[in-house]
Amino acid sequence: MSIEHREHVGEVTTTPERFENPGISPHRPRLSDEDPRAAKRAERQTILIFTLSILATVGGIVGYFAFPIQAPSLGNVRMSTLTLGLGLGIGMLGIGVAAVHWAKSLMSDVERVEERHVQRSDDATRAAAVEILSTGAAESNIARRPLLKGALGTALALAPLSFLVPLIGNLGADWNVSKFRHTAWAPVNGKLRRLATDPSDRPIKPSDVTIGSVVHVMPQGLPDEPGYLEEKAKAVVLLIRLDPRDLNEPEDRKDWSYEGIVAYSKICTHVGCPVALYERQTHHLLCPCHQSTFDVANQAKVVFGPAKRALPQLPIALDEEGYLVAQSDFLEPVGPSFWERER
Ligand code: FES
Numbered sequence: 376m377s378i379e380h381r382e383h384v385g386e387v388t389t390t391p392e393r394f395e396n397p398g399i400s401p402h403r404p405r406l407s408d409e410d411p412r413a414a415k416r417a418e419r420q421t422i423l424i425f426t427l428s429i430l431a432t433v434g435g436i437v438g439y440f441a442f443p444i445q446a447p448s449l450g451n452v453r454m455s456t457l458t459l460g461l462g463l464g465i466g467m468l469g470i471g472v473a474a475v476h477w478a479k480s481l482m483s484d485v486e487r488v489e490e491r492h493v494q495r496s497d498d499a500t501r502a503a504a505v506e507i508l509s510t511g512a513a514e515s516n517i518a519r520r521p522l523l524k525g526a527l528g529t530a531l532a533l534a535p536l537s538f539l540v541p542l543i544g545n546l547g548a549d550w551n552v553s554k555f556r557h558t559a560w561a562p563v564n565g566k567l568r569r570l571a572t573d574p575s576d577r578p579i580k581p582s583d584v585t586i587g588s589v590v591h592v593m594p595q596g597l598p599d600e601p602g603y604l605e606e607k608a609k610a611v612v613l614l615i616r617l618d619p620r621d622l623n624e625p626e627d628r629k630d631w632s633y634e635g636i637v638a639y640s641k642i643c644t645h646v647g648c649p650v651a652l653y654e655r656q657t658h659h660l661l662c663p664c665h666q667s668t669f670d671v672a673n674q675a676k677v678v679f680g681p682a683k684r685a686l687p688q689l690p691i692a693l694d695e696e697g698y699l700v701a702q703s704d705f706l707e708p709v710g711p712s713f714w715e716r717e718r
Pocket residue numbers: 643644645646647648662663664665666667680681682
């Protein structure tokens with residue numbers, strides 16, 4: 376911007392260069408303004424996009440019921456997530472695209488100048504505002520195009536169902552707390568469960584776990600069948616190796632670890648977030664949700680934060696082939712302390 380200098384006694388002031396008001400550029404009518412067939416075509420296109428939105432929303436809801444996740448398998452959860460996500464995404468996108476197309480092709484595109492005025496509005500201004508709104512409503516042609524109005528209304532009315540139907544469906548789910556007393560670590564037909572890496576399902580030997588490392592493990596060979604994900608979520612365990620001299624184990628737990636390797640439930644006992652951050656120097660495990668801190672060297676007792684009880688420990692041992700196994704299931708419920716209250 377060029378500036379013009381004015382010199383006064385002892386001071387310099389600047390004022391911005393002044394521009395001519397270019398005014399409003401001339402209005403160029405669109406095809407739909409001049410050709411009723413083009414306007415009709417634009418209307419049909421808008422209705423078609425709204426209809427796609429409606430179909431996508433309905434498809435998402437149908438997919439939710441077609442792939443129930445109350446008895447989940449990995450395939451069901453994937454398909455349910457995919458159909459709900461596509462239904463929601465295409466449904467919302469359709470409403471947006473249709474609204475833009477409608478505005479650009481059918482609504483009035485005449486520019487208007489609104490002069491600045493003081494904030495206070497008198498009766499005449501209010502009346503003018505109402506008139507402007509009425510004119511806008513009239514120019515949107517909604518009154519003369521009932522099918523378009525119906526398509527818009529139906530698309531907007533159905534869109535929230537993408538959220539509400541899964542929400543209401545899950546309210547009826549079976550929240551039986553006794554499920555939290557048992558996990559997939561329990562022996563199967565007398566055979567102890569091996570600890571395996573996730574997701575490769577490779578069994579683990581003590582030599583795989585170095586001092587200071589943390590390994591996320593699952594029971595080996597969990598079958599991909601209904602309930603699989605629920606079982607996997609409950610059974611997740613952290614395997615940690617300490618210098619055996621640092622471990623403070625009570626008498627009744629002396630045989631729960633193997634050469635400094637201990638296994639604890641990864642589910643925080645506060646409200647169930649995955650405990651994940653391990654500090655090797657202090658042997659502290661931190662839950663990232665609300666900073667509950669557990670002392671791994673001291674039976675994972677709570678040393679800080681809102682959790683009220685230690686992380687449940689999984690007793691481990693070595694099988695005849697040298698792999699780490701769970702001696703039994705957890706001896707207390709995993710997860711938030713709430714589940715323990717009925718014990
Ligand atoms: S869930 Fe872990 S501290 Fe709250």
